[in-house]
Amino acid sequence: MAQKETNGSNGEHISTRPPPTPSPLRFSKFFQANLRILVTGGAGFIGSHLVDKLMENEKHEVIVADNLFTGSKDNLKKWIGHPRFEFIRHDVTQPLLVEVDQIYHLACPASPIFYKHNPVKTIKTNVIGTLNMLGLAKRVGARILLTSTSEVYGDPLEHPQTEAYWGNVNPIGVRSCYDEGKRVAETLMFDYHRQHGIEIRIARIFNTYGPRMNIDDGRVVSNFIAQAVRGEPLTVQRPGTQTRSFCYVADMVDGLIKLMNGNNTGPINLGNPGEFTMLELAENVKELINPDVTVTMTENTPDDPRQRKPDITKAKEVLGWEPKIVLKDGLVLMEDDFRERLAVPKKTKA
Ligand SMILES: NC(=O)c1ccc[n+]([C@@H]2O[C@H](COP(=O)([O-])OP(=O)(O)OC[C@H]3O[C@@H](n4cnc5c(N)ncnc54)[C@H](O)[C@@H]3O)[C@@H](O)[C@H]2O)c1
Numbered sequence: 282m283a284q285k286e287t288n289g290s291n292g293e294h295i296s297t298r299p300p301p302t303p304s305p306l307r308f309s310k311f312f313q314a315n316l317r318i319l320v321t322g323g324a325g326f327i328g329s330h331l332v333d334k335l336m337e338n339e340k341h342e343v344i345v346a347d348n349l350f351t352g353s354k355d356n357l358k359k360w361i362g363h364p365r366f367e368f369i370r371h372d373v374t375q376p377l378l379v380e381v382d383q384i385y386h387l388a389c390p391a392s393p394i395f396y397k398h399n400p401v402k403t404i405k406t407n408v409i410g411t412l413n414m415l416g417l418a419k420r421v422g423a424r425i426l427l428t429s430t431s432e433v434y435g436d437p438l439e440h441p442q443t444e445a446y447w448g449n450v451n452p453i454g455v456r457s458c459y460d461e462g463k464r465v466a467e468t469l470m471f472d473y474h475r476q477h478g479i480e481i482r483i484a485r486i487f488n489t490y491g492p493r494m495n496i497d498d499g500r501v502v503s504n505f506i507a508q509a510v511r512g513e514p515l516t517v518q519r520p521g522t523q524t525r526s527f528c529y530v531a532d533m534v535d536g537l538i539k540l541m542n543g544n545n546t547g548p549i550n551l552g553n554p555g556e557f558t559m560l561e562l563a564e565n566v567k568e569l570i571n572p573d574v575t576v577t578m579t580e581n582t583p584d585d586p587r588q589r590k591p592d593i594t595k596a597k598e599v600l601g602w603e604p605k606i607v608l609k610d611g612l613v614l615m616e617d618d619f620r621e622r623l624a625v626p627k628k629t630k631a
């Protein structure tokens with residue numbers, strides 16, 4: 282088949298090579314025309330919630346590829362053995378060949394503690410892992426979505442951050458394996474799109490929280506909730522005036538699915554524009570979960586961004602998406618899950 286010449290959603294010139302012909306079975310009278318979806322990192326926090334949502338549709342077959350570095354099969358236990366679900370223990374730094382129509386590429390540790398644990402592995406996961414998944418997308422003609430991050434904006438000099446902002450990232454710092462890794466992953470996505478006509482989608486996700494985060498994940502919301510439930514001091518890292526915008530995971534999953542199935546390549550910011558200092562977050566957690574806990578100031582880590590707030594105008598316009606769950610409601614939903622896993626029931630009022 283001939284090359285097709287088109288313009289992408291960002292106005293770029295694209296030369297599209299059609300994907301290889303699928304198996305003849307795909308056109309057989311009795312073939313069930315299911316959408317085959319690969320979720321890399323599907324055993325992790327956001328990935329497992331995404332799998333839950335995708336599995337609700339009876340036309341979807343879902344394959345998870347995950348090396349279980351920060352994820353767990355426990356997050357997927359309700360789907361193990363389901364006829365439309367498969368789990369593959371696989372490291373995305375190695376090639377993978379599966380016949381799929383869509384790839385949600387999430388595989389990568391997200392908590393700073395975990396991505397800094399083995400920085401060389403983190404950058405390999407972002408660069409080689411994304412190359413492998415793009416190679417797969419090219420080979421089987423699948424559409425691929427990358428979960429990039431607000432960390433591509435580094436310590437931002439523009440506030441709030443729009444997608445047009447190129448960022449302020451330290452290329453040699455301890456966070457660079459993740460920040461720069463994701464920036465290269467975005468570059469690879471666009472190069473495969475322009476050069477090979479691969480259908481791409483890029484989400485820039487801002488700090489997302491919710492049930493199923495690892496208790497010892499190390500990110501601020503899970504730390505504060507676990508501390509409040511255990512009755513331990515809330516550890517605010519200095520200066521405490523740094524800000525973040527927190528998005529509840531169900532909102533994030535809706536945004537990712539809309540992005541995958543829409544027409545825009547992105548990058549698109551997905552996040553909740555509500556902005557809080559870490560001291561304000563601690564006060565909220567204390568008030569909602571355990572008024573008896575104290576707040577203690579602790580050392581911060583290098584290159585911690587001072588402010589973060591997404592401008593989500595583009596997501597509203599092109600996806601019709603905006604988050605619905607405000608922080609106070611989301612924290613309470615998360616508390617129930619943490620209490621159950623930590624086996625600390627809520628005190629009943631006398
Ligand atoms: N949660 C957030 O606040 C946030 C913000 C921005 C971007 N993101 C991105 O969203 C994605 C999911 O984040 P999360 O919060 O669910 O994190 P998570 O750590 O819970 O999930 C990551 C998953 O990827 C798997 N994984 C890691 N390295 C792998 C490898 N080499 N091969 C195969 N699997 C591998 C882990 O085992 C885990 O199941 C990540 O790409 C992350 O960068 C998350």
Ligand SMILES: O=c1ccn([C@@H]2O[C@H](COP(=O)(O)OP(=O)(O)O[C@H]3OC[C@@H](O)[C@H](O)[C@H]3O)[C@@H](O)[C@H]2O)c(=O)[nH]1
Nearest residue numbers: 391392393430432488500501504516517518523559585
């Ligand atoms: O116990 C803690 C942990 C963290 N913090 C502070 O809380 C803020 C947020 O830290 P988090 O570890 O939750 O993560 P960050 O917002 O820096 O990055 C997060 O959002 C972008 C994603 O790409 C990353 O994967 C995700 O971890 C930081 O300023 C940190 O110093 C505390 O005050 N106390």
